[in-house]
Amino acid sequence: MTVHAMPPAALVGDEAGDSQRMRRGRIKMLVVFAICAAPVVASYFMYYVVRPSGAGAAYSTLIQPSAPLPAVEARTLDGQPVALRSLRGQWLLVVVGDGSCDPACEKRLFLQRQLREMTGRERDRIDKLWLVTDDAMPGAALRAALAANPATQVLRLPRATVAAWLKPAAGHALEDHVYLVDPMGEWMMRAPADPDPSKLKRDLERLLRASAGWDQPGR
Structure with missing residues (x-):
């Protein structure tokens, strides 16, 4: 039987850390996008959905x-x-x-x-x-x-x-x-x-x- 060497624990930890950093980076990017787009989306929502009473279509x-x-x-x-x-x-x-x-x-x-x-x-x-x-x-x-x-x-x-x-x-x-x-x-x-x-x-x-x-x- 051939015994394969296990990857060093430090290397496994680095890979896990990289994965976590990538996930955090994506989340931050989505948050920034949402913050930038929110005022525009909100204004159109207020106009087309939450109109003042009696304002009509x-x-x-x-x-x-x-x-x-x-x-x-x-x-x-x-x-x-x-x-x-x-x-x-x-x-x-x-x-x-x-x-x-x-x-x-x-x-x-x-x-x-x-x-x-x-x-x-x-x-x-x-x-x-x-x-x-x-x-x-x-x-x-x-x-x-x-x-x-x-x-x-x-x-x-x-x-x-x-x-x-x-x-x-x-x-x-x-x-x-x-x-x-x-x-x-x-x-x-x-x-x-x-x-x-x-x-x-x-x-x-x-x-x-x-x-x-x-x-x-x-x-």
Whole structure:
């Protein structure tokens, strides 16, 4: 019979210690993640589940799971590169359309501005973004209106890239909606097509109130 040497006790102890340290490391990582995510999860929970009595159901559609800003580079109208994820840090009201911007597109851009202003003192937490999906140049009058303080950020991004991130409701086109992106860069809400501004404002105000504990104006 062959007698195999037993591993030294110290070696067995080291292996057990390594295993315990790995488990503790994983637990710490999960705790850190939970602490970071808790305020955002809590704010959405308060908005969509624990609503004040009589507040009624949300008018807009909650996106589950949310979709992060793509790690792509957009372009300004004069061709300057802008990393799309650099827009994180503010709530974003997003409109999508081609550069020719028909009357329906102009109506959505007006709604976008109106919504921000209707939130009153909370408006500094919101930025306006128009994603232009082709090479057409918006008209001079429209560009001037969008440049008025507070300016709407206008960025070119291929339609296919936008469509891989934002999704319209069934039976609608990508351009039919206003989309809401939270300060962490997650697309999390879609307004109905041709929305009622007062109902959409109510959704936005609830979100701003629910997130007040973790979101501050400015990037």
